[in-house]
Amino acid sequence: MELRKLLEKLEYECRMGKMEGSVDALVYDSRKVTQGCLFVCISGAKADGHDFAKEAAEKGARVLVVEKDVEVPKELGTTIIKVADTRYALAFLSAAWFGNPAQQMKVIGITGTKGKTTTSYLVKAILENAGYKVGLIGTIEVIIGTKRLHSLNTTPESYLIQEYFRQMADDGCDVVVMEASSQGFKLHRTQGFIFDLGIFTNLEPDHIGQDEHADFEEYLECKALLFRQCRVGIVNRDDSHWREVTKNHTCMIETYGFDEEADLSAQNLSLIKRPGELGILFDVKGLMDFTVEVINPGRFSAYNALTAIAVCRHFGVEAEAIRKAFMEARVKGRIEMVKVSDEFTLIIDYAHNAMSLESLLSTLKEYEPNRLVCLFGCGGNRSKMRRYEMGEVSGRLADLTIITSDNPRFEKPQDIINDIKIGIERTDGKYVEVCDRKEAIAYAIDHGEPGDIIVLAGKGHEDYQEIEGIKYPMDERDLIRDILKERGWKENMQTS
Known part of the structure; x- marks a missing residue:
C-alpha cells in the first residue's frame, strides 16, 4: 500500500528517508518484521518497540513509525516517521491498511x-x-x-x-x-x-x-x-x-x-x-x-x-x-441457568469479585429461595483482599457457602481457601470446603433442597482451570453433565 495513503489521516513528520513508494505489511510486533514492512514502535508495559528499531531496519523494514528518537544507520535507507503517539497512529494506520x-x-x-x-x-x-x-x-x-x-x-x-x-x-x-x-x-x-x-x-x-x-x-x-x-x-x-x-x-x-x-x-x-x-x-x-x-x-x-x-x-x-x-437469547456464563431438576435452580455466573458477587446474590435473594447456596473459589496470584471480601459477601448473603478451587495458578488451592475462610468467618454464614471443583459441584447438586437457588460463581464462560501455568480443560457444563450421568440424571439436563 502507498505510504502516503496509509498516513493521510495522521499528523506526522518525516525524520529520515523518502515518502515515495509502498509498504508490504503493517507490523507492530518486532518478532514479525518482514522485508518491506512498516513497523510501528509501541511503548508497551513489558517491552518498548523503539528498542528494536535498529534491528527492525536491519531485517528490512521499509518504514519505522516512532514517537521517540531512534538511531538507525542512514545507509539502510529506512524511512523514519515521527508521530505524537504511536498507539494512536497504529489505529489509523490499521484502519487504512484494511480499507476502512x-x-x-x-x-x-x-x-x-x-x-x-x-x-x-x-x-x-x-x-x-x-x-x-x-x-x-x-x-x-x-x-x-x-x-x-x-x-x-x-x-x-x-x-x-x-x-x-x-x-x-x-x-x-x-x-x-x-x-x-x-x-x-x-x-x-x-x-x-x-x-x-x-x-x-x-x-x-x-x-x-x-x-x-x-x-x-x-x-x-x-x-x-x-x-x-x-x-x-x-x-x-x-x-x-x-x-x-x-x-x-x-x-x-x-x-x-x-x-x-x-x-x-x-x-x-x-x-x-x-x-x-x-x-x-x-x-x-x-x-x-x-x-x-x-x-x-x-x-x-x-x-x-x-x-x-x-x-x-x-x-x-x-x-x-x-x-x-x-x-x-442466552449468554454463556452470565446468570446462565442449567436445568437439572424441577426441585431447585442451578445457575452459572462469572461473578469473580465482591462487587459482582454481592449484586448477584442480592438479586437472587429477592426471589425468596428456600436456601441460597453459593459455590465459589478465588484466583491464585491475585489480591488476598478480594478473597476476604468475597468470603464476607457470601457469608453474609448466602445460606450456605461451598468454598472450592478456581484458577489456583501458582498458589496452593488450600491456601486460597484458607484466605476465603478469613472473610467468611467475619460473618455467621455456614460453609463447607470441598477443594476439588467437580466434587464441590456434585456436593451442591446432591444436597440441593426443594426451592433452593444454587450459584456456581467465578468461572462463568471459562472452559479451563489454570494450574502451575497450564490451562487444563474444565467447563462447568461438562462437569455437571458428568455428575448427572454418574447419577443417572442425564436426560434432565438443559442449558439455557
Missing part, C-alpha cells in the same frame, strides 16, 4: 463497568432475529459468521479490531456490536473509526491499579471518550455519573433507565419464578411502548434488556421481534 471496513457497517460500542457482555449478546440476538447479520467483539469471544475466536482482551489491539472488521464486512455483516473497555480507550484501540451508537451502562470503582487506571477520575474520563467518538450516545440516566460521562460529548444523547424522565424507561417490574427458571417482566415506556419478559433474574437483567431495546430501536426493530429474541 467500519464504513461498510453500523458499529455499536458498549462501555460500562457491568453489563457490557450480556447487553452485546442481547443486541446481537435481537438484530439477528430481525434479519440483520451481526458480528461481535467482546470479552468471551469474537464472532464472525460461523467462526468463533477466543478473546484475549475485552477490546483487542486496534490492528486486530480492523482485521476483524474487514473479515466481518467481507462476510456480509450489516452490524458490529463490540464491548469498548476503558483500557481500550486509554490505549487508543478504538481510534480510526466512528461508532454509530455509543452506549454507557454504568460506572463503579473497578479496574484501578498499577496496570490499569491510576484512579477513578482517569477511569471515568476513559469511559467518557466514547461520547466524543460516536454519532449517537445512549446512556443510563439512573447512573449517578451519567452527566459527567457525557459532559464533553460531541454526539446526540438519548437516555434510558427506570427514571420516568428517561427517553426510554422500564416500569412496573415484576419477578417471574417457575420450576428451575427465574426471570422478570416489565413495561417499556417512552420512545417505545410494550411489555417484555426476560428469562434472566433481577433488576440488572432489566437494565441489560432495556439497553438492548434502546439500541435496537435505531434499527427499526418492532416489539414482537424484541419479545421473541429475549425468550431465546
